[in-house]
Amino acid sequence: MTWIWICRTRISLRTFRMAKTLVVLAGPTAVGKTRFGIALAKELQTEIISADSRQIYKEASIGTAVPSPEELRTVRHHFIQTVSLEENYNASRYEQDVLRLLEELFGRYDLVLMVGGSGLYIKAVCEGIDDLPPHDPALRSKLLSRYEKEGLQSLTEELWRLDPVSAGRIDLKNHMRVLKALEVSLQTGKPYSEFLSGTPARRPFNILRLALDMERQELYRRINERVDRMMKDGLLEEVKRLQPYARTNAMKSVGYRELFDYLEGKVPLEEAVDRIRRNTRKFARKQITWFRKNDQYCWFSPDEIREAVQWIRESSDLQDR
RNA sequence: GGGGAGAUACCAAAGUGGCCAACUGGGGCAGACUGUAAAUCUGCUGUCGCACGACUUCGGAGGUUCGAAUCCUUCUCUCCCCA
Numbered sequence: 001m002t003w004i005w006i007c008r009t010r011i012s013l014r015t016f017r018m019a020k021t022l023v024v025l026a027g028p029t030a031v032g033k034t035r036f037g038i039a040l041a042k043e044l045q046t047e048i049i050s051a052d053s054r055q056i057y058k059e060a061s062i063g064t065a066v067p068s069p070e071e072l073r074t075v076r077h078h079f080i081q082t083v084s085l086e087e088n089y090n091a092s093r094y095e096q097d098v099l100r101l102l103e104e105l106f107g108r109y110d111l112v113l114m115v116g117g118s119g120l121y122i123k124a125v126c127e128g129i130d131d132l133p134p135h136d137p138a139l140r141s142k143l144l145s146r147y148e149k150e151g152l153q154s155l156t157e158e159l160w161r162l163d164p165v166s167a168g169r170i171d172l173k174n175h176m177r178v179l180k181a182l183e184v185s186l187q188t189g190k191p192y193s194e195f196l197s198g199t200p201a202r203r204p205f206n207i208l209r210l211a212l213d214m215e216r217q218e219l220y221r222r223i224n225e226r227v228d229r230m231m232k233d234g235l236l237e238e239v240k241r242l243q244p245y246a247r248t249n250a251m252k253s254v255g256y257r258e259l260f261d262y263l264e265g266k267v268p269l270e271e272a273v274d275r276i277r278r279n280t281r282k283f284a285r286k287q288i289t290w291f292r293k294n295d296q297y298c299w300f301s302p303d304e305i306r307e308a309v310q311w312i313r314e315s316s317d318l319q320d321r
Numbered sequence: 322g323g324g325g326a327g328a329u330a331c332c333a334a335a336g337u338g339g340c341c342a343a344c345u346g347g348g349g350c351a352g353a354c355u356g357u358a359a360a361u362c363u364g365c366u367g368u369c370g371c372a373c374g375a376c377u378u379c380g381g382a383g384g385u386u387c388g389a390a391u392c393c394u395u396c397u398c399u400c401c402c403c404a
Contacts (some may be wrong), residue, residue: 029359054359064359068385090356120358125325129355171353180355196355258357278348283359289352 020106020205021316024051024122025115026291027212028284030223032302034067036212037115038075047145049098051116054253055247056078056094059085059192059245061237062230063255085245087191088135095124104189106205111316116189121292126209128201130309143179157183163191210308211297223280227262230255232271239263254279 023044025037041048050056054064060082078101083089098114103113116122127320135180147155155178160167166181181192188195213219238261245251246260255276262272293299300308 017370088356090359092356094356121353124355127355132356136358171362174354176357176361177354180357184356198355233386234352249360252357253359279359281349285350286359287351289356290358293352 019110020133022102022112022126022203022205023111023113023312024049024207024209025113025212026117026119026122026209026287026297028219028287029117029280030064030224030226030284031214031219032213033115033117034065034071036302036305036308037113038071039068040308040312041075041113041309043305043309044111044113046111046113047078047105049101049105049114051094051110051114051118051121052077052079053089053091053094053118053121054250055080055116056083056089057085057250057296058083059242060238060250060256061251062233062235065226065230072088085242085248085250087151088137088193088249091120091124092129092132092137095129098125099122102205111312117287119287122297126200126203126207128203130196132184132195133188139187140179140183147175147179152178157180158182159185162186162254163193165191165193169193169260170208191306206316207296209294209297211291212302213299214301218231219284220281223284224277226279227255227273227280238267254283 023040025033025040026066027033037048052064054060055066056079061081066228067077072080079097079294082206097154102112114125115121143155152173155175156172159170159172159182162185164180166185167312170177170181172178182194184190184192205246235255236259239256240249240263242251242256243260243263246256251257252261258267258275258279261267262269267275298311300311
């Protein structure tokens with residue numbers, strides 16, 4: 001656990017002079033962020049902004065593992081079940097919504113807590129995300145069917161023509177990236193790359209980042225346990241109820257797509273549940289990778305709430321108040 | 322008791338004399354990622370050095386061969402069918 005110490009020492013030596021601080025609590029799914037976050041919020045007497053791209057949807061609760069009603073009563077949460085699955089929510093909208101809310105919250109608190117595992121959403125708030133023209137679903141579906149008919153090659157060739165900068169930068173094997181760049185370039189007549197500033201946004205508040213992790217084996221155990229609990233709590237019924245939304249973005253999530261497959265008769269139930277377990281493990285690994293590459297995170301184990309509180313107090317200079 | 326099929330790396334599964342350290346899929350590990358981000362994409366995955374290379378693998382033990390996961394003998398185990 002030396003890495004934690006190195007990281008803590010380096011950051012806690014820094015002195016933060018700014019009055020307002022956004023404390024970010026990140027980490028893989030099922031590591032215990034909700035519990036930890038609530039404990040922190042109580043201790044620091046503040047509110048929680050959820051940074052979870054799935055818990056934000058109104059219609060879902062079991063599969064997205066939203067905090068329980070009791071937990072939500074204990075500490076005020078924002079962005080939990082606030083938008084509909086039918087809406088086209090994304091990181092950019094989240095950035096704007098959070099910044100607007102923060103203005104208000106910082107009027108009341110010196111310190112606000114953001115808790116969640118959606119790396120891109122957190123990044124959008126902390127570093128900004130460049131403005132793009134409004135998404136054009138018609139163009140997207142046109143490009144998508146072209147991708148299916150003509151293959152990726154045809155799209156990348158066009159991207160090289162329209163936006164060589166992006167073509168040189170983007171992962172050309174990833175059709176999502178190619179599609180996006182092409183879509184924007186076609187829609188605006190300007191290369192996608194010109195919309196990207198490449199510089200992090202300045203924020204009128206300070207940011208403190210901490211992340212939770214635990215031994216891999218234990219994390220996997222907790223994931224399995226959680227999946228079993230979700231099934232007992234009625235995940236299958238929730239998924240049945242959400243079948244009309246099966247084709248929306250959010251319903252491609254772990255826990256839903258596997259059960260849609262079961263409901264459509266593609267796999268037996270036990271197999272579907274097993275896939276949920278495996279896909280959740282993969283998801284957790286990806287989250288860890290994402291947060292690990294950002295060396296501003298100070299890592300804690302989920303039982304180090306006291307240590308985290310102390311670290312936050314020291315780092316945010318609250319003690320001087 | 323008789324007849325048949327099979328045992329391959331963590332799992333599943335190809336290979337049926339040299340092109341095999343062994344296809345492929347899963348799993349695992351690592352990574353990329355500025356609008357689907359719980360998405361999408363990439364690399365590695367016998368051991369040791371981790372580049373070249375060296376060493377040990379395809380149920381066990383023998384054998385044939387210049388050479389075997391692949392052929393022969395035998396042993397062990399599994400599955401199926403008939404009794």
